[in-house]
Amino acid sequence: MSRCRIKPRTGTSFIIKKGQYLKVTDPEGQQVSDMLAYNAADKREYISSGRSFDYASRIFLTTGDVLYSNRSRQLMTIVNDEVGRHDFTLTPCSKDTFRIIYGDKQPHHGCQGNLERALARHEIEPDNIPCAFNIFMNVDVNGRTGEIKVLPPLSEAGQSVTFRAEMDLIVALTACSAGQSNNFTYKPIDYEVLNTLTVEN
């Protein structure tokens, strides 16, 4: 498959097969991509932040860490991470996020809206969108107070993270719509589905 581009403030979905690789690239730098994954054979099985945190004993996941499902099965493994900082605590930005946090009077539908549209063709309901793996999202966590701050991503132009699918998956990806997440510049996200892993040094 050739490299695909997700336009700013949009999203997409696709199938990847067990053993294939998904490479997500930030082409311009400082952009976030919310990722969801569902078992293609049974969409009631989906990516679970809580299970993944528990088994990694860490809330920041990187190379070697596994994204687990709600059924405690392995969905994806992070096999190459050029950035090293992603978020897995927050739900996708939405109309309500923009209304409640930003005070927007006519809020954008956000990553939530884009994911809903992208997943509708797989008959996945909006209510079945859990916490996303927010690629490149840089959420500072104060370990004493629990306070979180959404900071500009650490990703530089051209940096990527690559996942191996551990089962056949429906994957949805966005180019994030929230200003706070991407330093108030709405940019695209690139992705490729690969049959073999090539790590450039």
Added chain:
Amino acid sequence: MSRCRIKPRTGTSFIIKKGQYLKVTDPEGQQVSDMLAYNAADKREYISSGRSFDYASRIFLTTGDVLYSNRSRQLMTIVNDEVGRHDFTLTPCSKDTFRIIYGDKQPHHGCQGNLERALARHEIEPDNIPCAFNIFMNVDVNGRTGEIKVLPPLSEAGQSVTFRAEMDLIVALTACSAGQSNNFTYKPIDYEVLNTLTVEN
């Protein structure tokens, strides 16, 4: 309603009405209670850690904080918290938790199993059990590395946390089954549903 007791390593579920209060007490100290909440009128709406973190801008929630649903609506407000430390990042302990983390050969069904049983009578499927609000669970988070450590709860015998229901809710509660969460002593949890709030000083 009189005070009810959840026996060690079990769970329960019940309905609370909008405006009623749920008081959860740790009768012996250092015990955890995993709590889930669903909109009683539409069970597809459920408690969401990601939405709640986003709107609080904090991952440790206490008095005054709101537990939001996946639809960004208010489910419960924490109105009185005598302990001040709870977890909202982890999914309920399960057979798989005990197998993967503890290496148990014949694992207990855990809070997940108890919640599944308690929610079955409301026709809520096991797959629809998200990250729980883990009352009194003390999870240390290293803000630099993201490493998490499950420590003994800070709750002393008789201390409680009280929630106000912001809509009619199906609530499920456990007396936690995981040794790591309760300093390896499996104890009961008490709860009351109250029509008025009485705060003792």
